[in-house]
Amino acid sequence: MHLHFEPTPAQLSAAALAKDEVLRYASPCDLDQKGGYADGFALFTDRRFLLLIGERIAVAFDWADCLALKCEVYVGCGALVADTGEGKRLLCRFSLRHADRFCEIAGLVNEALSPAHPPAVPSTAREQYCVKCGAPLVGGTCAACSGRRVSLERFLDLCKPYILPLTVISALMLAVSFCTLYNQQVVKVVLRDFLKDATGEFAGLIPYLLLMAGLAAVNIAAAALKKILCVRLGARMSMDLRQKVFDKLQTLSMSYIGRGKAGELMNRVTFDTVAVRDFMDHCFGNLMSNLVTMVGAVVLMFVLNAKLAILAVVFVPAVLLFSRVFNRKVFRLFRAQAHKNDKIKSRLQDVISGIRVVKSFGRESREAERFNEYSRELAETNSRNEAFWAIFFPLLTLAMGLGIHFVQYFGGVDVLNGVMPVEELVQFTAYASLIYAPLRWMAGLPRMILRMLNAMDRIYGVLDEEPEIADRPDAVRHEIAGDVVFDDVSFAYTSYEPVLQNVSFTVRRGEKIGLVGASGVGKSSLINLLMRLWDVNGGRILIDGIDVRDYDAADLHRQIGVVLQENFLFSGTVLDNIRYACPGADMEQVIRAAKTANAHDFICLLPDGYNTYIGEKGHKLSGGERQRIAIARAVLSDPRLLILDEATSSLDTESEELVQQAMERLTGGRTTFAIAHRLSTLRNADRIVVLADHRVAEIGTHEELMKKKGVYYGLITAQSKLHRLPKAQS
Amino acid sequence: MTPLENVNDLLNVEQSIGVRRLSPRNAVFTPSGGFAALDVEGEHYDRVVVCRAFPFTEPDRWLSVRPADDVKHEIGLIERPDEFDEATRALLDEQLALRYFTPKILRIRSAVDKHGFSTIDADTDRGRCKFSFRGGSDAVTRLSETRVIFTDLDGDRYEIPDVTKLTRREQKKIDVYL
Structure with missing residues (x-):
């Protein structure tokens, strides 16, 4: 976070700082006290707080009056509140754009105010907008300020490796254009020398006919070859891009993946790369042949007859304009239709996957009604669109042909007056008609290019993203023994919501630690930090005396086994899933792992044994069965550190027993490290770490903590009361 | 004590499902240093937070009042703030304005797509602003056919109360996001 914005000279003079007053932090502050946008600037000096609105001091506040400074974040805005000991005072307001900044400053100010405050935790939150120009940042850098290359350039860059197929395609396109144009020349000769006066001999005609046939053949062959090459090239380019994006996504940290929706990222992998392919298929492949044919036809028309040529071309801008308007309208109409279509689809999916709820509340008729409504809407849009299409498409075609009709009229008059030979008119009309089809196509070109560039933009948005958690160049690979130290660890996803504060404890190798605390207290975050899915904001985590940030991440993860509450099993066979982390394991190892996990017996009884297909469309496994497969997966990878995150909380008592045994x-x-809500599952833990209020509240064995009658004791008694309840009633 | 009573006690069932109404009959709000203090049925709170239970559909009713230092616990609900006197209403409005900041977009100056981000430059009821969001993301929420909320990169929110009230040109500019 940028905490040291430069005040302008005008702001500095308005602030009128004393000679020996030191400016510590400065930040824009975009709201006034009433909640309107304002040109505010907040200054934090070594002795006071100043809020400038424009060049006027709106708030001045001495730190001498301040016990603590608090940054409070609300809905879409936040405020800095000072505790004066006698009451609270609102110092300034800001939108979320500056919230992280003010929270970090508040922490730093508090640290300076009194040693009683905990040390400030540096924020890992990133600026989302460029602090210089306000443009959104791509991967932490500003496209405008850093002079990042624009997409078109990058597209050309992307094309570089494919220069050979691109050249071949270009040559083929030229061939197609040439054949199309030259064909008319031959037609003219045939008309003039053989057909017009019927004087020529048939024998003389044959070479021309053969030439025409040859040209047509070459034309078709070149066009077909071009099409094939284009499709292949497009597919290859999009495949390469997809690979790049996918590779990048895998290296990006959880914080990035968590920020965008999973679906959006999938879109980038599939949809946007397909957009690039489509461009190669439909657009690039026709670009040159259309362009050359058109320009060639226009030039030849002018050579033949300038007057008629002007007549034919004069309508071009009109046609272009009309086509663009038409295309845009069509685009909008069909997007509306697609939108309605999506709505129906998602409604349908909702209802079908929630059919039990619909039925159990007896809402079938209401749902049917609602669906009918959507359906009717779609049908209406649909027929409206088709009607539009039916009326306007012929009109468009008519407008396109307008130029040709004029050419035919005036040309025809010329021919009748003997000014122009008839064969030239035929040739001319042919050329004129050649320019209109490409023209209509080119009217849609800007949109196609734009679409491709947008897709490229989004793709490079991912490719340019710097992983926040990257291996150090000197990352170590180390066989973990299992000593873990949390040393004054602080962590927050955003700096205004601390998740863990100054957490310290030591774990000896082989020890089983239970993590206990209310939900949201930071148990899972603690685990995420240990696995280095996120990085700590303050302090450090040591495994065998080495900071987790110094480990090679892949090597670290290889040695950590995880069993979660809802374990993700991939679509595939039971065998594939057990062997996920070590595909090379042999059958005996797999069976041993399954036996350790209490899974072997039920797997053998499945219809297809270890080859049973599980996943979305496969065999349905119960929660306990899935759990045991996940455990077998963890057993097989032989981890040195094991993490059980609510591993048994969703199981019934019987399968819990089996899973417990396996674990x-x-x-x-x-x-x-085991997290559990049901405290009875932690009875075998060597020590229990109780988290409360984002800190470690208690550490000790079950007996010690029970004797202490603290937080843990409270939780245990509360739970045992709850569990006794059904018995007491019966 | 039977076990059942025990559990009731534990879960504070009465307190957690009971709805306490705050009205001029039992509650007195007083301003204090830019915030609001509350006295209700003998309890005193130095500073309370006022939340909207239905910020989109009932922004002016059903206000949930909570102590600022323990927001997870509700003091009570104000179903109809208009029952209170003018000064109290002003105080409540001030507290709501402090907590909620969602500018309403009045005019769209431009909407640009670049580098995978969409940037909208707009005039709002709180002044001019410019904000960006990732293209194709869930940054755009449709509250109804005509009511739209944009959430920008920082989580700041901007509302278009009625899309059809914008000019056709403005609508066209943002059409792609809707």
């Missing part, structure tokens, strides 16, 4: 086998000798 005990799994955890033997391994450093284990």
